Amino acid sequence: MQGKEISVRGIAVSPGIAIGRAYVQQPREILAPNFLVAREKVEEEIERLHRGLERTRERIRESRSRLAGKIGEDHAAIFDAHLLILEDTKAIEDTEELIRTQLICAEFAFNRVIGRIIESFDTIGDSYLRERRADVEDVRRRVLHSMSGEAATTYGGISEESILVAEDLTPSDTVMLDRRFVLGVATDLGGRTSHAAILARSYGIPAVVGLEQLTEHVRHADEIIIDGNAGVVVVRPGEKTRSSYEEARQRFIELEESMLTLKDYPAITLDGRKIELSANVKRPQDAELALSKGAKGVGLYRTEWFFLTRDDLPGEEEQVRQYAEIVEAIAPEPVIFRALDIGGDKFASYLGAGKSELNPFLGWRGIRFLLTRRDILRTQLRAFLRASARGKVKIMFPMITGLEEVRASSGLLEEVKMELRGEERDFDEGVEVGIMIETPSAVAIADLLARETDFFSIGSNDLIQYTLAVDRSNARISYLYEPMHPSILRLIRNTVEAGHAHDIWVGMCGEIAGDPLYSVLLVGLGLDEISISAYMIPEVKRIIRGITYDEAKTLARKAMGLSTADEIRTLVASVMHERFPELVAADAREGVP
Protein backbone atom coordinates (compact mmCIF):
# COMPACT_ATOMS: atom_id res chain seq x y z
CA MET A 1 0.00 0.00 0.00
CA GLN A 2 1.23 3.49 -0.91
CA GLY A 3 2.92 5.40 1.84
CA LYS A 4 2.10 3.08 4.70
CA GLU A 5 4.77 2.17 7.25
CA ILE A 6 5.62 -1.50 7.19
CA SER A 7 8.17 -3.48 9.11
CA VAL A 8 9.66 -6.76 7.98
CA ARG A 9 11.67 -9.18 10.07
CA GLY A 10 14.64 -11.02 8.59
CA ILE A 11 18.02 -12.32 9.69
CA ALA A 12 20.30 -9.80 11.38
CA VAL A 13 23.75 -10.34 9.89
CA SER A 14 25.62 -7.11 10.52
CA PRO A 15 24.89 -4.92 13.55
CA GLY A 16 24.07 -1.22 13.59
CA ILE A 17 21.23 1.02 12.52
CA ALA A 18 21.03 2.82 9.19
CA ILE A 19 18.40 5.31 8.07
CA GLY A 20 18.21 6.61 4.51
CA ARG A 21 16.64 6.47 1.07
CA ALA A 22 16.30 3.13 -0.70
CA TYR A 23 18.26 2.33 -3.80
CA VAL A 24 16.36 -0.63 -5.20
CA GLN A 25 18.54 -2.81 -7.32
CA GLN A 26 16.53 -4.45 -10.06
CA PRO A 27 17.50 -8.04 -10.82
CA ARG A 28 19.89 -7.92 -13.73
CA GLU A 29 18.92 -11.08 -15.45
CA ILE A 30 20.76 -11.34 -18.72
CA LEU A 31 19.15 -13.34 -21.43
CA ALA A 32 21.59 -15.57 -23.22
CA PRO A 33 21.34 -15.14 -26.98
CA ASN A 34 20.00 -18.23 -28.64
CA PHE A 35 20.98 -18.81 -32.27
CA LEU A 36 22.00 -21.80 -34.27
CA VAL A 37 25.49 -22.30 -35.63
CA ALA A 38 26.22 -23.73 -39.06
CA ARG A 39 28.03 -27.08 -38.83
CA GLU A 40 31.14 -25.72 -40.58
CA LYS A 41 31.28 -22.80 -38.10
CA VAL A 42 31.31 -24.98 -34.99
CA GLU A 43 35.07 -24.75 -34.36
CA GLU A 44 34.91 -20.97 -34.80
CA GLU A 45 32.08 -20.84 -32.26
CA ILE A 46 34.16 -22.88 -29.81
CA GLU A 47 37.01 -20.43 -30.28
CA ARG A 48 34.59 -17.59 -29.60
CA LEU A 49 33.62 -19.35 -26.36
CA HIS A 50 37.27 -19.54 -25.30
CA ARG A 51 37.85 -15.89 -26.15
CA GLY A 52 34.80 -14.97 -24.05
CA LEU A 53 36.06 -17.03 -21.13
CA GLU A 54 39.52 -15.52 -21.39
CA ARG A 55 38.11 -11.99 -21.52
CA THR A 56 36.10 -12.75 -18.40
CA ARG A 57 39.21 -14.08 -16.63
CA GLU A 58 41.11 -10.91 -17.53
CA ARG A 59 38.33 -8.72 -16.16
CA ILE A 60 38.17 -10.72 -12.97
CA ARG A 61 41.95 -10.45 -12.53
CA GLU A 62 41.72 -6.71 -13.06
CA SER A 63 38.92 -6.34 -10.49
CA ARG A 64 40.91 -8.52 -8.14
CA SER A 65 44.06 -6.45 -8.25
CA ARG A 66 42.11 -3.19 -8.05
CA LEU A 67 40.30 -4.39 -4.97
CA ALA A 68 43.25 -6.06 -3.29
CA GLY A 69 44.79 -2.58 -3.00
CA LYS A 70 41.54 -1.09 -1.73
CA ILE A 71 40.19 -3.64 0.71
CA GLY A 72 42.94 -6.19 1.19
CA GLU A 73 43.93 -9.59 -0.13
CA ASP A 74 41.50 -11.47 2.05
CA HIS A 75 38.32 -10.14 0.49
CA ALA A 76 39.77 -9.84 -2.99
CA ALA A 77 40.32 -13.60 -2.77
CA ILE A 78 36.59 -14.00 -3.51
CA PHE A 79 37.61 -13.53 -7.12
CA ASP A 80 39.91 -16.52 -6.90
CA ALA A 81 36.81 -18.65 -6.45
CA HIS A 82 35.43 -17.13 -9.65
CA LEU A 83 38.63 -17.87 -11.52
CA LEU A 84 38.50 -21.45 -10.27
CA ILE A 85 34.97 -21.86 -11.59
CA LEU A 86 36.18 -20.59 -14.94
CA GLU A 87 38.90 -23.22 -14.91
CA ASP A 88 36.32 -26.01 -14.50
CA THR A 89 37.37 -28.17 -17.45
CA LYS A 90 34.32 -30.42 -17.17
CA ALA A 91 31.95 -27.45 -17.58
CA ILE A 92 33.95 -26.14 -20.53
CA GLU A 93 34.07 -29.55 -22.19
CA ASP A 94 30.32 -29.99 -21.68
CA THR A 95 29.72 -26.59 -23.28
CA GLU A 96 31.88 -27.49 -26.28
CA GLU A 97 30.02 -30.76 -26.58
CA LEU A 98 26.65 -28.98 -26.64
CA ILE A 99 27.86 -26.58 -29.34
CA ARG A 100 29.12 -29.52 -31.42
CA THR A 101 26.13 -31.81 -31.05
CA GLN A 102 23.23 -29.34 -30.85
CA LEU A 103 24.71 -26.61 -33.03
CA ILE A 104 23.73 -23.92 -30.51
CA CYS A 105 25.65 -20.71 -29.91
CA ALA A 106 28.35 -20.46 -27.24
CA GLU A 107 26.37 -18.24 -24.84
CA PHE A 108 23.33 -20.47 -24.91
CA ALA A 109 25.38 -23.64 -24.42
CA PHE A 110 27.39 -22.14 -21.57
CA ASN A 111 24.24 -20.84 -19.92
CA ARG A 112 22.69 -24.28 -20.04
CA VAL A 113 25.72 -26.04 -18.51
CA ILE A 114 26.16 -23.48 -15.75
CA GLY A 115 22.39 -23.53 -15.11
CA ARG A 116 22.64 -27.25 -14.30
CA ILE A 117 25.50 -26.61 -11.88
CA ILE A 118 23.46 -23.88 -10.17
CA GLU A 119 20.48 -26.22 -9.82
CA SER A 120 22.64 -28.91 -8.24
CA PHE A 121 23.75 -26.39 -5.58
CA ASP A 122 20.15 -26.05 -4.44
CA THR A 123 20.09 -29.69 -3.38
CA ILE A 124 23.21 -29.43 -1.24
CA GLY A 125 22.46 -29.72 2.48
CA ASP A 126 25.44 -27.76 3.71
CA SER A 127 24.52 -24.10 4.00
CA TYR A 128 28.03 -22.76 3.36
CA LEU A 129 28.37 -24.70 0.13
CA ARG A 130 24.82 -23.95 -0.89
CA GLU A 131 25.53 -20.27 -0.57
CA ARG A 132 28.53 -20.62 -2.84
CA ARG A 133 25.86 -20.88 -5.55
CA ALA A 134 26.07 -17.10 -5.65
CA ASP A 135 29.65 -17.36 -6.90
CA VAL A 136 28.60 -19.55 -9.81
CA GLU A 137 25.69 -17.18 -10.61
CA ASP A 138 28.14 -14.35 -10.62
CA VAL A 139 30.45 -16.10 -13.06
CA ARG A 140 27.52 -16.90 -15.34
CA ARG A 141 26.53 -13.23 -15.44
CA ARG A 142 30.09 -12.13 -16.10
CA VAL A 143 30.66 -14.56 -18.94
CA LEU A 144 27.40 -13.60 -20.64
CA HIS A 145 28.26 -9.93 -20.26
CA SER A 146 31.74 -10.47 -21.65
CA MET A 147 30.43 -12.37 -24.64
CA SER A 148 27.83 -9.76 -25.44
CA GLY A 149 30.50 -7.09 -25.19
CA GLU A 150 28.86 -5.35 -22.24
CA ALA A 151 30.73 -4.61 -19.04
CA ALA A 152 29.36 -6.28 -15.92
CA THR A 153 28.93 -3.04 -14.03
CA THR A 154 27.75 -3.15 -10.48
CA TYR A 155 26.17 -0.40 -8.46
CA GLY A 156 27.72 2.34 -10.54
CA GLY A 157 24.40 4.07 -9.99
CA ILE A 158 24.86 4.64 -6.27
CA SER A 159 26.45 8.02 -5.99
CA GLU A 160 24.74 9.36 -2.93
CA GLU A 161 24.13 7.93 0.51
CA SER A 162 21.55 5.15 0.16
CA ILE A 163 20.28 1.94 1.60
CA LEU A 164 20.79 -0.81 -0.92
CA VAL A 165 17.74 -3.05 -1.35
CA ALA A 166 18.14 -6.07 -3.60
CA GLU A 167 16.76 -9.51 -4.16
CA ASP A 168 20.20 -10.91 -3.49
CA LEU A 169 23.80 -9.74 -3.70
CA THR A 170 26.48 -11.69 -5.41
CA PRO A 171 29.87 -11.78 -3.69
CA SER A 172 31.43 -9.47 -6.22
CA ASP A 173 28.50 -7.05 -5.97
CA THR A 174 29.19 -6.81 -2.28
CA VAL A 175 32.89 -6.35 -2.74
CA MET A 176 32.16 -3.49 -5.15
CA LEU A 177 29.95 -1.60 -2.68
CA ASP A 178 31.21 1.87 -2.09
CA ARG A 179 31.23 2.28 1.65
CA ARG A 180 30.96 6.05 1.33
CA PHE A 181 27.48 5.71 -0.14
CA VAL A 182 26.03 2.43 1.04
CA LEU A 183 24.66 3.04 4.52
CA GLY A 184 22.91 -0.29 4.90
CA VAL A 185 21.90 -3.41 3.03
CA ALA A 186 18.63 -5.36 2.91
CA THR A 187 18.05 -8.41 0.74
CA ASP A 188 15.21 -10.84 0.10
CA LEU A 189 17.50 -13.85 0.04
CA GLY A 190 20.73 -14.85 1.79
CA GLY A 191 21.72 -16.44 5.05
CA ARG A 192 24.14 -15.95 7.88
CA THR A 193 27.07 -17.50 6.06
CA SER A 194 26.54 -15.82 2.70
CA HIS A 195 29.43 -13.76 1.44
CA ALA A 196 27.23 -10.68 1.38
CA ALA A 197 26.68 -11.13 5.10
CA ILE A 198 30.32 -11.80 5.87
CA LEU A 199 31.48 -8.78 3.90
CA ALA A 200 28.83 -6.42 5.22
CA ARG A 201 30.04 -7.31 8.70
CA SER A 202 33.64 -6.76 7.78
CA TYR A 203 32.72 -3.34 6.36
CA GLY A 204 30.66 -2.47 9.41
CA ILE A 205 27.59 -1.84 7.19
CA PRO A 206 24.34 -2.71 9.02
CA ALA A 207 22.61 -5.51 7.11
CA VAL A 208 19.52 -7.68 7.27
CA VAL A 209 19.02 -10.59 4.86
CA GLY A 210 16.36 -13.26 4.29
CA LEU A 211 13.56 -10.63 4.14
CA GLU A 212 11.66 -12.75 1.61
CA GLN A 213 9.58 -10.29 -0.44
CA LEU A 214 10.96 -6.98 0.77
CA THR A 215 11.80 -5.78 -2.73
CA GLU A 216 8.10 -5.94 -3.60
CA HIS A 217 7.26 -3.45 -0.86
CA VAL A 218 9.99 -0.88 -1.46
CA ARG A 219 10.13 1.74 -4.16
CA HIS A 220 13.14 3.68 -5.25
CA ALA A 221 13.87 6.59 -2.86
CA ASP A 222 11.46 5.36 -0.17
CA GLU A 223 12.71 6.14 3.29
CA ILE A 224 13.92 2.96 4.95
CA ILE A 225 15.48 1.89 8.25
CA ILE A 226 17.81 -1.08 8.66
CA ASP A 227 18.09 -2.43 12.17
CA GLY A 228 21.00 -4.83 11.91
CA ASN A 229 20.79 -5.60 15.63
CA ALA A 230 17.26 -6.97 15.68
CA GLY A 231 17.03 -8.05 12.04
CA VAL A 232 14.22 -5.64 11.24
CA VAL A 233 13.65 -3.36 8.26
CA VAL A 234 11.10 -0.54 8.42
CA VAL A 235 9.87 0.90 5.13
CA ARG A 236 8.39 4.42 5.00
CA PRO A 237 8.63 4.93 8.76
CA GLY A 238 6.25 7.33 10.45
CA GLU A 239 7.58 10.29 12.41
CA LYS A 240 7.49 8.49 15.75
CA THR A 241 9.28 5.39 14.45
CA ARG A 242 11.94 7.43 12.70
CA SER A 243 12.77 9.53 15.70
CA SER A 244 13.03 6.55 18.03
CA TYR A 245 15.34 4.81 15.56
CA GLU A 246 17.38 7.98 15.21
CA GLU A 247 17.89 7.95 18.95
CA ALA A 248 18.71 4.23 18.89
CA ARG A 249 21.22 4.85 16.11
CA GLN A 250 22.91 7.61 18.06
CA ARG A 251 23.07 5.38 21.15
CA PHE A 252 24.52 2.56 19.11
CA ILE A 253 27.28 4.76 17.68
CA GLU A 254 28.18 6.11 21.11
CA LEU A 255 28.09 2.62 22.57
CA GLU A 256 30.38 1.23 19.88
CA GLU A 257 32.85 4.04 20.36
CA SER A 258 32.86 3.75 24.11
CA MET A 259 33.22 -0.02 23.94
CA LEU A 260 36.32 -0.02 21.81
CA THR A 261 38.10 1.88 24.54
CA LEU A 262 37.79 -1.33 26.59
CA LYS A 263 39.74 -3.36 24.05
CA ASP A 264 42.82 -3.81 26.19
CA TYR A 265 40.98 -4.25 29.48
CA PRO A 266 40.07 -7.64 30.93
CA ALA A 267 36.49 -8.93 31.15
CA ILE A 268 36.20 -8.60 34.90
CA THR A 269 33.15 -7.87 37.06
CA LEU A 270 33.05 -4.87 39.39
CA ASP A 271 33.82 -7.17 42.32
CA GLY A 272 36.71 -8.92 40.61
CA ARG A 273 35.41 -12.11 38.98
CA LYS A 274 37.42 -12.60 35.80
CA ILE A 275 35.90 -14.20 32.71
CA GLU A 276 38.10 -15.34 29.83
CA LEU A 277 36.43 -13.72 26.85
CA SER A 278 37.68 -15.34 23.68
CA ALA A 279 36.74 -15.62 20.01
CA ASN A 280 35.21 -18.33 17.85
CA VAL A 281 37.09 -18.54 14.56
CA LYS A 282 37.36 -20.81 11.57
CA ARG A 283 40.53 -19.82 9.74
CA PRO A 284 43.91 -18.29 10.58
CA GLN A 285 43.04 -14.95 8.99
CA ASP A 286 40.34 -14.41 11.65
CA ALA A 287 43.06 -13.81 14.27
CA GLU A 288 43.48 -10.17 13.30
CA LEU A 289 39.84 -9.29 13.81
CA ALA A 290 39.69 -11.26 17.06
CA LEU A 291 42.64 -9.32 18.45
CA SER A 292 41.32 -5.98 17.22
CA LYS A 293 38.11 -6.57 19.15
CA GLY A 294 39.97 -7.42 22.33
CA ALA A 295 39.63 -11.23 22.36
CA LYS A 296 41.62 -13.10 24.96
CA GLY A 297 42.65 -16.02 22.80
CA VAL A 298 40.56 -18.34 20.66
CA GLY A 299 38.00 -20.43 22.54
CA LEU A 300 36.80 -22.41 19.53
CA TYR A 301 38.65 -23.01 16.30
CA ARG A 302 36.19 -24.87 14.07
CA THR A 303 38.66 -26.93 12.08
CA GLU A 304 35.98 -28.38 9.82
CA TRP A 305 35.76 -25.16 7.80
CA PHE A 306 39.11 -25.99 6.17
CA PHE A 307 37.93 -29.52 5.34
CA LEU A 308 34.59 -28.33 3.96
CA THR A 309 35.97 -25.84 1.50
CA ARG A 310 38.02 -28.36 -0.49
CA ASP A 311 37.45 -31.74 -2.04
CA ASP A 312 40.22 -33.84 -0.62
CA LEU A 313 41.75 -34.49 2.78
CA PRO A 314 44.36 -31.93 3.82
CA GLY A 315 47.69 -33.54 4.68
CA GLU A 316 49.60 -33.13 7.94
CA GLU A 317 51.99 -30.44 6.68
CA GLU A 318 49.16 -28.37 5.27
CA GLN A 319 47.30 -28.59 8.56
CA VAL A 320 50.39 -27.71 10.59
CA ARG A 321 50.79 -24.55 8.49
CA GLN A 322 47.14 -23.55 9.06
CA TYR A 323 47.21 -24.19 12.79
CA ALA A 324 50.66 -22.76 13.45
CA GLU A 325 49.71 -19.53 11.69
CA ILE A 326 46.90 -18.76 14.10
CA VAL A 327 48.78 -20.08 17.14
CA GLU A 328 51.61 -17.65 16.43
CA ALA A 329 49.21 -14.77 15.81
CA ILE A 330 47.33 -15.33 19.07
CA ALA A 331 50.32 -16.24 21.30
CA PRO A 332 50.85 -15.95 24.22
CA GLU A 333 47.08 -16.48 24.58
CA PRO A 334 45.75 -19.96 23.79
CA VAL A 335 43.99 -21.34 20.74
CA ILE A 336 41.51 -24.15 21.43
CA PHE A 337 41.42 -26.42 18.40
CA ARG A 338 38.33 -28.53 18.12
CA ALA A 339 38.93 -31.86 16.41
CA LEU A 340 36.99 -32.21 13.19
CA ASP A 341 33.24 -31.99 13.87
CA ILE A 342 32.03 -33.38 10.58
CA GLY A 343 28.55 -34.85 10.11
CA GLY A 344 25.15 -33.43 11.06
CA ASP A 345 24.68 -30.46 8.75
CA LYS A 346 28.41 -30.25 8.01
CA PHE A 347 28.78 -32.48 5.08
CA ALA A 348 31.61 -33.01 2.64
CA SER A 349 31.07 -35.70 0.04
CA TYR A 350 34.67 -36.89 0.14
CA LEU A 351 34.34 -37.62 3.87
CA GLY A 352 31.06 -39.52 3.55
CA ALA A 353 29.41 -38.45 6.82
CA GLY A 354 26.08 -36.72 7.06
CA LYS A 355 23.87 -36.18 4.10
CA SER A 356 22.77 -39.69 3.21
CA GLU A 357 21.70 -40.57 6.75
CA LEU A 358 18.11 -40.45 7.93
CA ASN A 359 19.05 -38.50 11.08
CA PRO A 360 22.47 -36.99 10.45
CA PHE A 361 22.49 -35.01 13.71
CA LEU A 362 22.03 -38.29 15.57
CA GLY A 363 24.36 -40.12 13.28
CA TRP A 364 27.95 -40.46 12.25
CA ARG A 365 29.12 -37.13 13.56
CA GLY A 366 31.95 -35.55 15.56
CA ILE A 367 33.85 -37.95 17.77
CA ARG A 368 31.95 -40.95 16.36
CA PHE A 369 33.20 -40.14 12.93
CA LEU A 370 36.73 -39.52 14.17
CA LEU A 371 36.99 -42.74 16.16
CA THR A 372 36.07 -44.75 13.08
CA ARG A 373 38.35 -42.67 10.87
CA ARG A 374 41.36 -42.73 13.16
CA ASP A 375 43.63 -41.98 10.25
CA ILE A 376 42.00 -38.54 10.01
CA LEU A 377 42.04 -37.97 13.77
CA ARG A 378 45.67 -39.12 14.07
CA THR A 379 46.82 -36.69 11.38
CA GLN A 380 44.89 -33.87 12.94
CA LEU A 381 46.25 -34.57 16.44
CA ARG A 382 49.79 -34.67 15.08
CA ALA A 383 49.19 -31.30 13.45
CA PHE A 384 47.69 -29.78 16.64
CA LEU A 385 50.64 -31.00 18.70
CA ARG A 386 53.21 -29.80 16.21
CA ALA A 387 51.51 -26.38 16.19
CA SER A 388 51.69 -26.37 20.00
CA ALA A 389 55.46 -25.83 19.73
CA ARG A 390 54.70 -22.40 18.27
CA GLY A 391 52.54 -20.93 21.04
CA LYS A 392 49.73 -22.06 23.34
CA VAL A 393 47.41 -24.83 22.13
CA LYS A 394 44.50 -26.67 23.75
CA ILE A 395 42.65 -29.56 22.14
CA MET A 396 38.92 -30.24 22.36
CA PHE A 397 36.77 -33.17 21.24
CA PRO A 398 33.21 -32.67 19.90
CA MET A 399 29.92 -34.53 20.44
CA ILE A 400 31.02 -36.55 23.46
CA THR A 401 28.36 -38.77 25.01
CA GLY A 402 30.43 -41.15 27.15
CA LEU A 403 33.70 -41.76 28.92
CA GLU A 404 34.78 -44.40 26.40
CA GLU A 405 35.00 -41.72 23.71
CA VAL A 406 37.15 -39.54 25.95
CA ARG A 407 39.45 -42.43 26.79
CA ALA A 408 39.75 -43.57 23.18
CA SER A 409 40.60 -40.09 21.92
CA SER A 410 42.99 -39.29 24.76
CA GLY A 411 44.59 -42.71 24.23
CA LEU A 412 45.19 -41.89 20.60
CA LEU A 413 46.61 -38.52 21.62
CA GLU A 414 49.10 -40.28 23.90
CA GLU A 415 50.12 -42.59 21.03
CA VAL A 416 50.64 -39.61 18.79
CA LYS A 417 52.78 -37.91 21.45
CA MET A 418 54.94 -41.05 21.64
CA GLU A 419 55.38 -41.00 17.89
CA LEU A 420 56.38 -37.35 17.89
CA ARG A 421 58.86 -37.93 20.70
CA GLY A 422 60.32 -40.79 18.65
CA GLU A 423 60.68 -38.43 15.71
CA GLU A 424 62.22 -35.80 18.00
CA ARG A 425 59.62 -33.25 17.05
CA ASP A 426 58.85 -30.41 19.45
CA PHE A 427 55.45 -30.06 21.06
CA ASP A 428 53.97 -28.84 24.33
CA GLU A 429 53.89 -31.86 26.68
CA GLY A 430 51.33 -30.09 28.87
CA VAL A 431 48.68 -29.47 26.21
CA GLU A 432 45.28 -29.28 27.93
CA VAL A 433 42.63 -31.63 26.59
CA GLY A 434 38.97 -30.76 26.96
CA ILE A 435 35.60 -31.75 25.60
CA MET A 436 32.50 -30.09 24.24
CA ILE A 437 29.50 -30.54 26.47
CA GLU A 438 26.75 -30.62 23.88
CA THR A 439 24.72 -33.73 24.59
CA PRO A 440 22.41 -34.27 27.56
CA SER A 441 24.31 -37.49 28.24
CA ALA A 442 27.55 -35.57 28.73
CA VAL A 443 25.85 -33.31 31.28
CA ALA A 444 24.39 -36.27 33.13
CA ILE A 445 27.86 -37.78 33.59
CA ALA A 446 29.75 -34.49 33.78
CA ASP A 447 31.22 -35.54 37.15
CA LEU A 448 32.75 -38.66 35.56
CA LEU A 449 33.98 -36.77 32.50
CA ALA A 450 35.49 -33.99 34.62
CA ARG A 451 37.84 -36.49 36.28
CA GLU A 452 39.47 -37.28 32.97
CA THR A 453 39.52 -33.95 31.17
CA ASP A 454 41.13 -30.55 31.67
CA PHE A 455 38.16 -28.38 30.70
CA PHE A 456 34.59 -28.29 29.47
CA SER A 457 33.19 -26.03 26.79
CA ILE A 458 29.40 -26.04 26.57
CA GLY A 459 28.20 -26.21 22.96
CA SER A 460 24.80 -24.67 23.54
CA ASN A 461 23.84 -24.83 19.85
CA ASP A 462 23.76 -28.60 19.99
CA LEU A 463 22.91 -28.95 23.65
CA ILE A 464 19.65 -27.08 23.04
CA GLN A 465 18.83 -29.12 19.94
CA TYR A 466 19.50 -32.48 21.61
CA THR A 467 17.78 -31.56 24.88
CA LEU A 468 14.63 -30.06 23.42
CA ALA A 469 14.60 -32.49 20.47
CA VAL A 470 14.54 -29.55 18.04
CA ASP A 471 16.58 -29.80 14.85
CA ARG A 472 18.64 -26.61 15.01
CA SER A 473 18.44 -26.12 11.23
CA ASN A 474 14.71 -26.69 10.78
CA ALA A 475 13.01 -23.30 10.31
CA ARG A 476 9.54 -24.79 10.80
CA ILE A 477 10.16 -25.62 14.45
CA SER A 478 12.60 -22.84 15.23
CA TYR A 479 10.07 -21.32 17.65
CA LEU A 480 10.74 -24.34 19.89
CA TYR A 481 14.49 -23.68 19.94
CA GLU A 482 14.51 -21.97 23.32
CA PRO A 483 17.78 -21.10 25.07
CA MET A 484 15.89 -19.90 28.14
CA HIS A 485 14.10 -23.20 28.69
CA PRO A 486 14.46 -24.19 32.37
CA SER A 487 15.99 -27.51 31.26
CA ILE A 488 18.81 -25.67 29.49
CA LEU A 489 19.58 -23.49 32.49
CA ARG A 490 19.71 -26.57 34.71
CA LEU A 491 22.05 -28.36 32.33
CA ILE A 492 24.39 -25.37 32.23
CA ARG A 493 24.40 -25.10 36.00
CA ASN A 494 24.95 -28.85 36.47
CA THR A 495 27.88 -28.77 34.07
CA VAL A 496 29.48 -25.83 35.85
CA GLU A 497 29.03 -27.45 39.26
CA ALA A 498 30.46 -30.78 38.14
CA GLY A 499 33.43 -29.07 36.50
CA HIS A 500 34.20 -26.88 39.50
CA ALA A 501 33.84 -29.80 41.92
CA HIS A 502 36.71 -31.40 40.03
CA ASP A 503 38.73 -28.20 39.66
CA ILE A 504 38.41 -27.81 35.94
CA TRP A 505 37.28 -24.66 34.14
CA VAL A 506 33.98 -24.50 32.29
CA GLY A 507 33.30 -22.31 29.26
CA MET A 508 30.64 -21.88 26.62
CA CYS A 509 31.16 -21.46 22.88
CA GLY A 510 27.61 -21.74 21.51
CA GLU A 511 25.72 -18.78 20.04
CA ILE A 512 23.83 -17.85 23.19
CA ALA A 513 27.13 -16.91 24.81
CA GLY A 514 27.44 -14.11 22.24
CA ASP A 515 24.00 -12.69 22.93
CA PRO A 516 24.44 -9.70 25.26
CA LEU A 517 20.98 -10.25 26.66
CA TYR A 518 22.17 -13.44 28.35
CA SER A 519 25.62 -12.31 29.46
CA VAL A 520 24.74 -11.52 33.08
CA LEU A 521 22.81 -14.75 33.48
CA LEU A 522 25.67 -16.84 32.08
CA VAL A 523 28.21 -15.16 34.35
CA GLY A 524 25.83 -15.78 37.24
CA LEU A 525 25.60 -19.46 36.36
CA GLY A 526 29.33 -19.61 37.00
CA LEU A 527 30.98 -19.89 33.58
CA ASP A 528 34.72 -19.21 33.62
CA GLU A 529 35.10 -18.61 29.92
CA ILE A 530 32.90 -17.31 27.12
CA SER A 531 33.89 -17.75 23.49
CA ILE A 532 31.94 -15.82 20.88
CA SER A 533 32.03 -14.13 17.51
CA ALA A 534 34.67 -11.38 17.60
CA TYR A 535 32.08 -8.70 16.83
CA MET A 536 30.18 -9.36 20.01
CA ILE A 537 33.21 -9.19 22.29
CA PRO A 538 33.14 -5.44 23.03
CA GLU A 539 29.47 -5.46 24.02
CA VAL A 540 29.67 -8.57 26.17
CA LYS A 541 32.85 -7.26 27.80
CA ARG A 542 31.20 -3.98 28.62
CA ILE A 543 28.33 -5.79 30.33
CA ILE A 544 30.64 -8.02 32.35
CA ARG A 545 32.61 -4.97 33.46
CA GLY A 546 29.39 -3.22 34.47
CA ILE A 547 28.01 -5.77 36.95
CA THR A 548 29.03 -7.45 40.16
CA TYR A 549 29.32 -11.22 40.35
CA ASP A 550 26.88 -11.07 43.25
CA GLU A 551 24.27 -9.37 41.09
CA ALA A 552 24.78 -11.94 38.34
CA LYS A 553 24.44 -14.80 40.81
CA THR A 554 21.23 -13.29 42.16
CA LEU A 555 19.78 -13.11 38.64
CA ALA A 556 20.80 -16.72 37.98
CA ARG A 557 19.28 -17.86 41.26
CA LYS A 558 16.00 -16.11 40.50
CA ALA A 559 15.94 -17.49 36.97
CA MET A 560 16.59 -21.00 38.24
CA GLY A 561 13.57 -20.62 40.52
CA LEU A 562 11.18 -19.98 37.61
CA SER A 563 9.25 -22.65 35.75
CA THR A 564 8.89 -21.55 32.15
CA ALA A 565 11.03 -20.03 29.43
CA ASP A 566 8.67 -17.07 29.14
CA GLU A 567 9.06 -16.20 32.80
CA ILE A 568 12.83 -16.53 32.59
CA ARG A 569 13.11 -14.40 29.46
CA THR A 570 10.91 -11.69 30.95
CA LEU A 571 13.01 -11.61 34.11
CA VAL A 572 16.32 -11.51 32.23
CA ALA A 573 15.11 -8.81 29.82
CA SER A 574 13.78 -6.62 32.61
CA VAL A 575 17.01 -6.83 34.61
CA MET A 576 19.09 -6.11 31.51
CA HIS A 577 16.95 -3.12 30.57
CA GLU A 578 17.14 -1.74 34.04
CA ARG A 579 20.89 -2.21 34.37
CA PHE A 580 21.85 -1.43 30.77
CA PRO A 581 19.20 0.92 29.39
CA GLU A 582 21.64 1.97 26.70
CA LEU A 583 22.01 -1.58 25.49
CA VAL A 584 20.80 -1.08 21.95
CA ALA A 585 20.80 -4.68 20.82
CA ALA A 586 18.70 -5.72 23.80
CA ASP A 587 16.34 -2.78 23.31
CA ALA A 588 15.85 -3.62 19.69
CA ARG A 589 14.84 -7.14 20.59
CA GLU A 590 11.70 -5.70 22.08
CA GLY A 591 10.56 -5.13 18.52
CA VAL A 592 10.00 -2.10 16.38
CA PRO A 593 9.15 0.92 18.53
Ligand code: PEP
Ligand atom coordinates in the same frame (compact mmCIF):
# COMPACT_ATOMS: atom_id res chain seq x y z
C1 PEP B 1 27.72 -25.82 19.60
O1 PEP B 1 27.15 -26.87 19.32
O2 PEP B 1 27.27 -24.98 20.41
C2 PEP B 1 29.01 -25.48 18.97
C3 PEP B 1 29.72 -24.44 19.36
O3 PEP B 1 29.42 -26.25 17.93
P1 PEP B 1 28.82 -26.17 16.44
O4 PEP B 1 27.92 -24.96 16.37
O5 PEP B 1 30.00 -26.06 15.55
O6 PEP B 1 28.08 -27.45 16.34
Ligand code: MG
Ligand atom coordinates in the same frame (compact mmCIF):
# COMPACT_ATOMS: atom_id res chain seq x y z
MG1 MG C 1 28.18 -28.41 18.29
